[in-house]
Amino acid sequence: MGTGIVSILLNTLPYNGEWLYWISVVVFALNVLTFAIFLFLSILRYAFYPEIFPVMVTHPTQSLTLGAFPMGLATIINMICFVCVPSWGPWASYLAWGLWIANVVFSIATCFALLFIMTTSEGEVLLSSASATWLLPIVSCVVTSASGSVVAEVLPNPQYALGTIIASYVVWGIGVPMALMMTVIYLLRLMLYKLPPKAAIASTFLPIGPLGQGGYGIQKLGQAAKMVFPQTGTLQPGTGDVLYDVGFLVGLIFWGLGLVWLFFAVATVLRVRRFSFNLGWWSFVFPLGVYATCTNQLGRDMPSRFFRVLGTILSLSVIISWMVVSYFTARGIYKQNLIVAPCLTALHEKQQRKLEQHRERHSYP
Numbered sequence: 001m002g003t004g005i006v007s008i009l010l011n012t013l014p015y016n017g018e019w020l021y022w023i024s025v026v027v028f029a030l031n032v033l034t035f036a037i038f039l040f041l042s043i044l045r046y047a048f049y050p051e052i053f054p055v056m057v058t059h060p061t062q063s064l065t066l067g068a069f070p071m072g073l074a075t076i077i078n079m080i081c082f083v084c085v086p087s088w089g090p091w092a093s094y095l096a097w098g099l100w101i102a103n104v105v106f107s108i109a110t111c112f113a114l115l116f117i118m119t120t121s122e123g124e125v126l127l128s129s130a131s132a133t134w135l136l137p138i139v140s141c142v143v144t145s146a147s148g149s150v151v152a153e154v155l156p157n158p159q160y161a162l163g164t165i166i167a168s169y170v171v172w173g174i175g176v177p178m179a180l181m182m183t184v185i186y187l188l189r190l191m192l193y194k195l196p197p198k199a200a201i202a203s204t205f206l207p208i209g210p211l212g213q214g215g216y217g218i219q220k221l222g223q224a225a226k227m228v229f230p231q232t233g234t235l236q237p238g239t240g241d242v243l244y245d246v247g248f249l250v251g252l253i254f255w256g257l258g259l260v261w262l263f264f265a266v267a268t269v270l271r272v273r274r275f276s277f278n279l280g281w282w283s284f285v286f287p288l289g290v291y292a293t294c295t296n297q298l299g300r301d302m303p304s305r306f307f308r309v310l311g312t313i314l315s316l317s318v319i320i321s322w323m324v325v326s327y328f329t330a331r332g333i334y335k336q337n338l339i340v341a342p343c344l345t346a347l348h349e350k351q352q353r354k355l356e357q358h359r360e361r362h363s364y365p
Helices: 002-012 018-048 052-057 062-088 090-120 132-154 158-193 198-205 208-232 239-272 279-284 286-301 305-335 342-361
Strands: none
Touching: 002 018, 002 062, 002 286, 002 305, 018 052, 018 062, 052 062, 052 090, 062 090, 062 132, 090 132, 090 158, 132 158, 132 198, 132 208, 158 208, 198 239, 198 279, 208 239, 208 286, 239 286, 279 286, 279 305, 286 305
């Protein structure tokens, strides 16, 4: 996710150059390689140890990270559209389309299934334990819908593009309202129980994600509708223009709401000041990155020098954050003190309870 959004920002900076394009291609290749490696390792993990999967899926915190998979894949799909389609031709657009369709299925399944598991799992869930990570399965739909708008613009067949746009609006309608509701719950938790612990301080940036990506997605969907609807004769003449204007307005409103959470997140970090590194630091990168894409899109649509300059500043901040977090992540992996699996602890405790129950049943007085 973090590496993918950096490649997108480098490719779409308002003030760009050929050298930045080639850097974005290198980061894109790194993102694909990293994604493929971790996907392969995950498949091996659950193939050799299938008993871990149900424990992981029902774990109250680790299961939420499943939402990161479709978000990471969406960044690859976008870069295929930005880089590969112009260089490789139309077949690359159908590759992106096929990956996007699979991503839609996975993101919706992740969102629906994990929310259902959260509401039906054993044990009481306290408001004090509410976390911004609850947004992760939901935001996957928001990111996938925005990716659909990018795919629709490069599809040669207008009918395929139309279907992609309609589906993207539906997925946007699934993700964005649910994300807003979850953000209200998280705000209530902060009001009642104050700031999260230091280990989770970086998660205060997560609510920026659905607002930034939702704003970017609705703008891009309006742009795609403006292009495709006249070609297919969909609805009334001028409907695409209306959707474009509405998309810009909604995107601007979402950008303003995201500004509130950006201020709150930055103020929280400045107040806490010192907190140790963990993988949660990646929360600094992707949410701020998608907020930067929304800012850049506003700068293109208006057009506005203010938003273009601000988008460039935000993009550079994301790139610097990515470099810092990547360094500490690589160092932690090398020292073998960074990656933990909470679900394995839960599995071990479950096995211990079963062993104790077995001993009690077969014990003799």
